[in-house]
Amino acid sequence: MNQTITGKIKAGAALVDPNRYGRSDRSATGRWFWEIDRVLLLLLAVLIGVGLIAVAAASPAAAQRYSGGSVHFAELHYFYRQIAWIALSLPVMIAISMQPRERLRRLSLIGALVCMVALALVPMLGAEVNGAKRWLNLGIGQFQPSEFLKPFFVVSMAWLLSLRESDKSLPIFTLSAVITGVVAVLLMRQPDFGSTIIFAAVWIAMLAIAGLNLRILVGLGIAGLVGVVLAYFFYDVATARINGFLFGEGDNFQVENAMRTLTAGGLFGMGPGAGTRKFGLPEPHTDYIFSVIGEEFGLIACLMIALLYLAIVARVLIKLLDEESSFAILAAAGLVIQFGLQALINMAVNVQIAPSKGMTLPFISYGGSSMLALSIAMGLLLAFTRRNPYLTRSPYVVKWGGENIRG
Template identity: 30%
Template sequence: MNRLVAQLRGDKVIWAIVFLLALVSFLPVYSASTNLVYVIGKGSTLGYLVKHLGHLFLGFAIIYFVHKVPYHYFRALSIFGIPFVIILLLYTIFQGTTIGGANASRWVQIPFVGVSFQTSTLAFTVLMVYVARYLAKVSDKEYSFKDSLLELWLPIFAILVLILPTNFSTTALIFSMVCMLIFIGHYPLKYLFSVMGIGIAAFLLFLLFAKAFPDNRIFSRVSTWSARIERFIDNKPTDDDYQIEKAKIAIASGELYGLGPGKSVQKNFLPQSSSDFIFAIIVEEYGIIGAIGIIFLYLLLFFRFIITAQNAPSLFGKLLIIGLGFPIIFQAMVNMGVAVELLPVTGQTLPLISSGGTSIWMTCVAIGIILSVTKKEEEVALDEENKKKRDDALKQIIDRQIEENDTKEIEDESNNPLEPVLNQ
């Protein structure tokens, strides 16, 4: 175990927080899985726990191998990754996957494995790395809006357009995080505001097409998420009210200390209790204290991202940490906001805690890249420390040699038989 820990590089605090979040997830996922077992009649609680353990084990393996890769390699990988994810998103839209008889056009089946994969999460990670690469490249150059339109904004809007029909919440999350990263990367504000205006106009045009062709399979989920937003703004009854009401009952039942591990009642009535609404189950079983503990871990991770970004060895590394780390925290806040009805139902999971392979794996990819950047920072500090040690050792050797030479000269003078004569 000590040998394994010794091989871990990068920021140890981030490693520790990620491990704690993963460890915290086991009991809530195990408890909430009874909804699928006894209500839906699917699988066993132990089976779901083992499945979740497998997802986390593979996730930590991903972190380990990704953090071993020098982070500047991802600069080139993002260039090839953009056309790959665009093709993958096109395939995802038209292949028409269904899961349990429901439309699940956000997912693709991995051949020969039987595992479903949500392609938008991969596109999110690749796009953030690509944007960080571009901003780092042009940081010391003069460029116009036209120059950035083709190389920066065209890939961004291409990916957003392909994700929007099936997943508005992820599209909104990606666009907001891209704008945040571009703002931090000192992209001219007048250009950014122009793009935001173009984006809003394109979104309204998309809604017009969706209303004009409601039966088109591409727009099959537009009515669902648009109705959620309209009803949330107008405070009208919605099909999601059942989930929200059960989530609020679970949170209210938890009070200060909670009902205890595994004693949640609402997990038997709350759909997606082990994924989208797992925060409500945590509060019901562990109370406000448990909720504060979860929030504290995410905030600690957030502050650690800020610290490591400030100490990053390059602008690209700084933007990588911000672009990949901040969305993890923002997604967690969105998930919690939905559970307490601050936001409409979005389908965003609680990173590293909710069950689900794709969310865990892509979060682990992002964390692995961040640790790769902090590993470089650690290596630079270690090199400086070793250099200082070498310089100190060399100085000691030189001082010792000078001292030995001075001693030898004194001895030679004292042993010289002609010295008394010379002195006369």
């Protein structure tokens, strides 16, 4: 009996043999390498690479539209700038993914508060672009508070909703509703109806994961539909977008032209740089970059990108099946739902099944604020899905390097 147990313990120790798996590296980087979800990291790297190719394809059209006739405005101007933003954003993503969860929780609460204050200042101090005030001019560049608020809002809501486990008498759901309502009001003042929908949808999804009563969830769904109807009648931006989508009223040129551009390349596309319809798109490098991909690389490439987003969402949700921390589950699920929903809305607009919302395609569209904010969000996601790979392999515990490690 003792020999059998001893043999199993030795087998368990072999699983964490530092010489075999490089576990002798006890540095923060070494621990991060073994705990990070490398499949998820690879999927994100592929998505960023695809985004660079897409921005290179869209950059000539965007440069022609926004150059103002300047001879110094290179065709690949936006491509070069996107490389610079990626060079800045990727270290941020990796650095955040190496942090412990508790530290990220505290930083997210502070970040959410700062971004909400900035969001409140946007209507008064913001720079107007295409009829909307969504950016604060910092001198060296523009800062879009709503983009940075997204990940911090999710983590803050996850912490708030997880408090219900320790004390069910706390008015958690009411408090979360008030915070979400304040964010919605601030966004609609810009106006930014699309982001308002994303914040509300992610909040309801997190309530469902937190175990809110089904009747209340149904009530919230009905309230959301009523809110959209009221927005249609009393909110000019929503009225114009919905009329344009449903009845073809007003300026519906953008979504119609995007659909024509998307399908112009057929299944396999016209080839890199061979697209011509992209020069007629209003925002070829941001809102309508998915249509540029369709024209130059084909509908099959568009399908593969959609599947890549689906793979990222599915990977995270499957990873959370073995997670025990309710805070980590809510935070990671909320972040990946928000990520997937933004991608879905952008693609839906490009294929003309949703009204135009001015929303970028995550990690593919050009944008400094967007790239940096998404890197923060995915850094948080990677941190909340980190796990010691040896924790569930065996019921036998081995003392190794001062730690108790299961085989």
